[in-house]
Every structure is written in structure tokens, then in C-alpha cells.
Amino acid sequence: MPAFIRNPQDFWSGAIFIAVGLGTILIGTDYYMGTAGRMGPGYFPTVLGSILALIGVVSVVRSLIKPGEPLEPFAIKNLVLILGATVLFGALVRNAGLVPAIIVLVLCGGFASSKFRFGPYALLALFMAAASVLVFVKALGLPMPVFGPWLGF
Amino acid sequence: MEIFNHLALGFETAFTLSNLLYCLIGVFLGTAIGVLPGLGPVATIAMLLPATFTLPPISSLIMLAGIYYGAQYGGSTTAILVNLPGESSSVVTAIDGYQMARKGHAGKALATAAIGSFVAGTIATLLLALFAPPLAEVALQFGPAEYFSLMVLGLVASVVLASGSLLRAIGMIILGLLLGLVGTDVNSGLPRYTFDVPELADGINFVVVAMGMFGLGEIIRNLEQEENRSLVMTKVKGLMPTKEDFKRIAAPILRGTVLGSALGILPGGGAMLSSFASYSIEKKMAKRPEEFGKGAIEGVAGPESANNAGAQASFIPMLTLGIPSNPVMALMVGAMIIQGIQPGPAVMTEQPALFWGVIASMWIGNLFLVVLNLPLISIWVRMIMVPYHYLFPAILVFCGIGVFSLNNNTFDVYMMAGFGLFGYICAKLAMEPAPMLLGFIIGPMMEEYLRRALLLSRSDPLVFVERPISATMLAVAVLAMLAVLLPSLRAKREEAFVE
Numbered sequence: 278m279p280a281f282i283r284n285p286q287d288f289w290s291g292a293i294f295i296a297v298g299l300g301t302i303l304i305g306t307d308y309y310m311g312t313a314g315r316m317g318p319g320y321f322p323t324v325l326g327s328i329l330a331l332i333g334v335v336s337v338v339r340s341l342i343k344p345g346e347p348l349e350p351f352a353i354k355n356l357v358l359i360l361g362a363t364v365l366f367g368a369l370v371r372n373a374g375l376v377p378a379i380i381v382l383v384l385c386g387g388f389a390s391s392k393f394r395f396g397p398y399a400l401l402a403l404f405m406a407a408a409s410v411l412v413f414v415k416a417l418g419l420p421m422p423v424f425g426p427w428l429g430f
Numbered sequence: 431m432e433i434f435n436h437l438a439l440g441f442e443t444a445f446t447l448s449n450l451l452y453c454l455i456g457v458f459l460g461t462a463i464g465v466l467p468g469l470g471p472v473a474t475i476a477m478l479l480p481a482t483f484t485l486p487p488i489s490s491l492i493m494l495a496g497i498y499y500g501a502q503y504g505g506s507t508t509a510i511l512v513n514l515p516g517e518s519s520s521v522v523t524a525i526d527g528y529q530m531a532r533k534g535h536a537g538k539a540l541a542t543a544a545i546g547s548f549v550a551g552t553i554a555t556l557l558l559a560l561f562a563p564p565l566a567e568v569a570l571q572f573g574p575a576e577y578f579s580l581m582v583l584g585l586v587a588s589v590v591l592a593s594g595s596l597l598r599a600i601g602m603i604i605l606g607l608l609l610g611l612v613g614t615d616v617n618s619g620l621p622r623y624t625f626d627v628p629e630l631a632d633g634i635n636f637v638v639v640a641m642g643m644f645g646l647g648e649i650i651r652n653l654e655q656e657e658n659r660s661l662v663m664t665k666v667k668g669l670m671p672t673k674e675d676f677k678r679i680a681a682p683i684l685r686g687t688v689l690g691s692a693l694g695i696l697p698g699g700g701a702m703l704s705s706f707a708s709y710s711i712e713k714k715m716a717k718r719p720e721e722f723g724k725g726a727i728e729g730v731a732g733p734e735s736a737n738n739a740g741a742q743a744s745f746i747p748m749l750t751l752g753i754p755s756n757p758v759m760a761l762m763v764g765a766m767i768i769q770g771i772q773p774g775p776a777v778m779t780e781q782p783a784l785f786w787g788v789i790a791s792m793w794i795g796n797l798f799l800v801v802l803n804l805p806l807i808s809i810w811v812r813m814i815m816v817p818y819h820y821l822f823p824a825i826l827v828f829c830g831i832g833v834f835s836l837n838n839n840t841f842d843v844y845m846m847a848g849f850g851l852f853g854y855i856c857a858k859l860a861m862e863p864a865p866m867l868l869g870f871i872i873g874p875m876m877e878e879y880l881r882r883a884l885l886l887s888r889s890d891p892l893v894f895v896e897r898p899i900s901a902t903m904l905a906v907a908v909l910a911m912l913a914v915l916l917p918s919l920r921a922k923r924e925e926a927f928v929e
Contacts, residue, residue, distance in 0.1 A: 286595075286598075286858075286859045286860050287595070287597075287598075289859050290598050290601065290859045290860075290861050293855075293859075293861075294601045294604075294605070297605060297608065301608055301623070304623060308620060308622060309618070309620075312889055313884045313889040313891065314884050314885055314887075314888050314889030315885065315889075316617075316880070316881045316884065316885075317618065318615040318617065318618045318620045318622055321611065321877040321880065321881075322608060322611055322622065322623070325604050325607055325608050325611075326608065328604055329601060329604045329605065329608070332597060332600060332601045332604070333601065335597060336597055336598065336601070339597070348858060348859075349858055351854075351858060352650060352653065352654050355650050355653050355654070356650055356851065356854060359646060359649055359650050359653075359826070359850070360646070360650075360847045360850055360851055362826065363646065363826065363829070363830060363843060363846065363847040363850065364843070364844055364847050366826075366830040366834075366843060367830070367834065367840040367843030367844050367847070368840065370830070370834055370840065370843070371840060375831075378830070379827050379830075382823070382826055382827055382830055383823040383824075383826070383827065386822070386823050386826045387819075387822075387823045389650075389653055390653060390819040390822070391819075392817075392819040393819070397820070398823070401820060401823060401824075402823075405823070405824060405827045409827060409831060413831055413835070417481060419831075419835045420838060421831075421834070421835070421838075
């Protein structure tokens, strides 16, 4: 963290606002602007994007002047595990089926906990899979394969 | 008396067997998530939304409403019994409620919370029935300029009353407004900001945003503070308050109800602010203020009534104006749109059964809560014991299935993961997700009203200040913003949230 940033929360949130604001304006140049009385699709986003970028600039400038709290560390491992588990669920649910997708989701996501132990979590995974099949597929009739084509079904 | 006809219609609608059942399911689920720490009403409602799309609109709204006010109820149970507020609105209940429990008055504290909530719920239902029709009447006169200004006011008020940096909160609103614009532009048919991804042509589903930010983001955040909870449970006995207790709690309950009803209507207000405000008022008005913090029954009665009244009053702007005042209401607006109902003042006249049915169901739901909760207390107590490290994988499963089942689309699941990442970053940077969700829901409506207002005025931006109602609303918005920026008030606002 460079020393001139006195308020990292302000700085980085400002940076996000500037990036999104400028991105919005830039992409918006492809859309017809129109006039205030006859607004094209580009008008409202461009106005909002400009305001957002402006807020970002104010935030960044303020972060260089007024001191604030330091950033908390990011829990990268848990972030990767939880989001990875979710993405894996999405990748598996249609082709491998609901049961394997849930088992992977519970085991991979559960690994993020400091209290993870394989036995209880495997039981939990099986329980969640069975309960979900009963509730969502059998009772509510959601169109999801229990076991998918990848497993030969 | 028209109001009685309205309420009669409402009770007739709500008293069908299926609607009673959905109301019961709603308050039961609500209490459960209120009891379970680390699972809030926004994430739960988002998870359940896909399941409600097949229900008739009225049943689904009755159930979703039940979850919201049921959660306020459940949150206070854990606050009193184990000093763990299940919801942010019951944080203050934990102060005196837990002390009462430690002195052996757990039953009395729970009963006080239940009675207070019920009285508040009853009065708030009546207020809703009284004030909604005139408000909708006024709103029917609104043109696009008024609506646009109302939305500006609503969004500004929601950040003024929120905690944290004002600048960041406004940024989050605009970010939300922009996200709401992703998808096909209604006027030109042009896809905007879709990056040629076909799944984005219909826009981003609000369930995806809510579950990512409030579901996944919260899980990662909660896992950082995993701790070994060893709960010391107090025995619950002696439920009924004595005659003297009733005398002590009557005034705080009424004051809490009035306060909650007033603050609940304000955007960004709702349950949490009401309970905090009520606690500090009761502390100031108490005959024996030294008892506060050591188990004062007034400190339970006031805030518990206030948070329930606040939760119910926040339905007023949602049902009459179509403007959500907090993230839960934003989800309700989204649910209504998916059901094919355009929220706004016309709902009351075009769908009177739906409107009054939902209102009547709130009173029934509150009755359920009183009747159910005290006898079922042992179930809730056992639920508190569910450790978070077994709970969160289950939440993950529900999020995954819920989002996938929206459109049977894996892209939505990936997008939810993306919003989970963004939600976690926002938490680290102290960027509030709630204003973003409000902006996200309001974004498309706001653009439409701005377009129409300026089309009617032939590009004259003065239309917003020339029309008196619109000008007043904008003036209030500006004043509210200036008020926060004033240093003296700013200090007070920070102080209020620290308390």
C-alpha cells in the first residue's frame, strides 16, 4: 500500500467508481444520445456514469487528505473456496446432475470452515443432496436432472 | 366507514385456507431465519423467490411479508436467550433482554417482546389501512416529474438514514441504477451494456444480485469471524408478566409503536433504526434509568414494539407508491413485477383483494407469531444451537439451486459468484450493498419517468422545480443531504449509530 493513500477504503471505492463510471461513458458512446427531450438509449447511462466518475474522483482526492482506517486483510482462501464451489456447482448441475453438484458444493465450500472434518461434512452433503432431490425435484417439480448425462444417465 | 369494507375484503382474502397456510409458512420460516444467526431476511427471501413464482401473486406476497416480520420476531428470541441478536433490529433487545434472562426472567422478557410486537403489529396494520388510501389517492395525481423527484427523494433518504460514508452510499446508489439499466432498452429495443452476452439481454435478475451480495458475500464475511460459541442457555419459566409489569410496559409499547410507524415509512428507516431510536427514548424517559443495561423491562418492550411497527410501516411506501424503502421491500417490488403486477398507486384500485389481503394477513401473521412462538420456544432454542459451520454449506446449496432454477441457466450461477466477490470487496471497503439494491430495482423506472417528464416539458429541465409537489420533494432531498453534511449533525448521526 503506497504511503500517500491515507484512507484506503475511500481510495479503492473511489477507484471502482471511476472505473465503472468511465467504462459506462465509453461503452455509451456507441449508443445514440438524443436530446433531453427525446432521450436516446445512451443519455441516462452517460449522465449517471459521469456523476459516478465524479464521485469517484472526490473519493480518491479525499483519501489522499483525510486519514481513515486501514484495510482489513482479504480471506483469499475462503473467497476462492466459496466462489469456486459455487462455480463448480453451476458447471456440474446440468451435465453431472444435482446430486454430484451438491456434494461437490458442500465439500468444497465446507472446506472453507476452520472446523471442516471430512466425515460430518460428507454426511451433510449426502443429506443435503437427498433433501434437495425430494423437495426441489420430486415435490416442487423443478426441471433438474438428479444424475446427468456425464454419469451415463 | 370505508376502511371496514376494505379490511373486510382483506380478511376475506387472507382467510382462505391456502393463504392462511402460506402466511403460517412465512412467519414460521421468518422466525427460523431470525433465530439462525448469519442468515438474514434479504438472503432468505431471495432464495425463496424462485419457489414463489408459481404461486398466485397474493399468496406469494403474504408469505414473503410473513418472512420479513417473522424475522424481527425470531431475532429477539436469540437476543434475549443467548445474547446473540439474530437480526440487526434486535441488537438493542439483547442489552436488557439478556440481562433479564440472566436474572431468571427469560420467560417474562420473551412474553414482553411477543406482546409488544403484537400490539405494535395490530396498530401498524390499522395505520396502514388508514393512511394507504389517501396516500395512493395523492400518488394517482402524480405525473412523471413527481415520480422522478419522489425516487430521488427516496434514494437520498435511504442513504441519509444509513450508517457510514455518505459519498460512498451515493456512489453505490448510482452503481445500482447503472446495473439496473443492463439489458434491452425498452424505448429503442437496443441491448445496452450486455457485452453481446445473450443471457444479459433481459437484464440482470435481481435475485442473482441479492443472493450474491447478501448470501455469498455474507458467508465469506461470517467465516472470518468463526468462533467457538459455547452458549449458556437459561431456563425459560414464568412466562406471564405481572400486573405491575404490564403497567411498566404499556407506555413504552405505545411509544415504540408510534415511533416505529413514523420511522418505518421513511426510506432507509424500517426496523433497525426504529428499535435504536426507541431504546434511547425509553432510557431518557425512564423513571429508573439506572436499571437500563441491567434488565429493564422497558428496554425490551419499547424497541421490540418499534421494530415490528417499523417493519410493517415500511410496506406503506412500497404498496402505495411502488417505491421500496429497504432491500426487503426492493425484493418485494421485484417479486410483484415478475408476477405481472406493476407496483404503484393503481394496485389498490385495480387489485383491491391483493392489497387488502396482504395487509390483513399481517395482522393474522402477528397473531400466529404470538400463539406459536411462546409454546414453540423449545424448538427455536434448539435451532439456536445449530452451529454456523454446518449451516453455511446448506445456505450455499439453497443459493445455488435457487439461482439456477430462475431460468434453468448456469450463467446466472456464475453471475451470482461474481456478485458474491463484489459483495465481499464492498464489505471490506465499507460500501453498503443496501442502497445499491434499491438503485438496481429503481433504475429502469427512474429512466422511464425522466424520459417522459422531459418529453412532456419539451426538454425543459425546469419542469422538476416548477411543479410544486415535485419541487417540494427535491427541496427535501437537498435539505436532507445538506443536513448530513453539516458538521454538528454529522457528529450526532455518527453518535446515534455508535450507540
